[in-house]
Amino acid sequence: MKKNHSATLTINNKSYLLPIYKASEGSDVIDITKLYAESNHFTYDPGFTSTASCQSNITFIDGEKGILRYRGYDIEELAKKSDFIEVTNLLIYGDLPNKRQLNKYYKLISKHTMVHEQLLKFFNGFRRDAHPMAMMVGVMGALSAFYQDSLDINDPHQRMTASRRIIAKASTIGAMAYKYSIGQPFVQPDNNLSYSENFLNMCFSVPAEKYKISKVMSDAMDTILILHADHEQNASTSTVRLAGSSGANPFACVAAGVASLWGPAHGGANQAALEMLETIGNKKNVPNFIKRAKDKNDPFRLMGFGHRVYKNYDPRAKILKQTCKKVLKHIGINKDPVLDVAMELEKIALKDKYFIDKKLYPNVDFYSGIILRAMGFPPEMFTVIFSIARSSGWTAHWHEMIEDPVQKIGRPRQLYSGNKKSVYGKKRSTKNTR
DSSP: OEEEEEEEEEETTEEEEEEEEEOSSSOOEEOOTTHHHHHSOOOOOGGGTTOOOSOOSSEEEETTTTEEEETTEEHHHHHHHOOHHHHHHHHHHSSOOOHHHHHHHHHHHHTTOSOOGGGHHHHHTSOTTSOHHHHHHHHHHHGGGTOGGGOOTTOHHHHHHHHHHHHHHHHHHHHHHHHHHHTOOOOOOOTTSOHHHHHHHHHHOBTTBOOOOOHHHHHHHHHHHHHTSOOSSOHHHHHHHHHHTTTOOHHHHHHHHHHHHTSTTTTTHHHHHHHHHHHHOSGGGHHHHHHHHHOTTSOOOOTTBOOSSOSSOOHHHHHHHHHHHHHHHHTTOSSOHHHHHHHHHHHHHTTOHHHHHHTOOBOHHHHHHHHHHHHTOOGGGHHHHHHHHHHHHHHHHHHHHHHOTTOOOOOOOOOOOSOOOOOTTTTTTSOOOO
């Protein structure tokens, strides 16, 4: 880290000099690592919204300008020119591979698409109506019991092998969770197909008839996977890093990330956005729901608008808007009522003073749910697909965290507001009125 200048913090008339480190792009950071030792004070930052937890070279976001880059490459360019495996290679290794390197990486990933036969029995222990994410969490964590030759986090070769297994098997496990939930037999991976084609085939093919893989659909899936591959230090990525900081094995760390992603405020937002659009039902109902959204006393909330980081149009939403139109045209839905509602909401949001003042622009969840529904996925699978995509970013961050010489075990502190020292037995003689 390059020291730029310093900040002075004064507490009770005593000043403390805090180094400021310059970012290659974006916000600089104030180093407070020695603040507690020197001043006996912690900083207070619920949600860590003003805290940089690490130094990273992977993803850059400028929320004000609506910029998202992986390793310096604009997301728009990657979505147009790359596929998911090439982007995964970029995230993990640091730059785009040449043709020979990419072909080798395809083979290294496809080598691990199958799962251990005993893992198939895990699914029989789940209820058929269990959420696919519950299966995803359990089976991903269970990989550590079957692939013990890639658990040594101090061995670079084992670390890379574990990462490839996680990325390759994530789509297989996700497809198995889907098949189990609808009562269909599992479909084995086909290494002659691309990553996206293989996932669609495992989800939608059946033994009774051949499944024709549409290029429009596989391209759309590739786009969704690329756009969701990484997003800086979000809740699930931070969870993976925090779990990894303890020395936990990579399968356990990624399972923790899956669990974090499951939350409706994180990975479950695209499901919530689609359910909201279906609740509105028709674009003629949009004005009434807009009115309800503005009413502080009404519990209704517009999902798919605004973002914790972006204060401009989410660049991923722009890409998915076009993808959404292609997919709906391909399957013959020229006038989809849900898309009509989405378009009407977007038009109002970009002009309405309420949305503009609050910077509530459509985000990636706004369109991804519509696309996935058009592909044939139920809402319960949306977050599973998100987790398959994010396996790429999670493993990249896990590698970076392991190799960071200044990384320590995560140990946030707190502002204690409980009782002071209590004396045991002092109140035991009084009558308990509870």
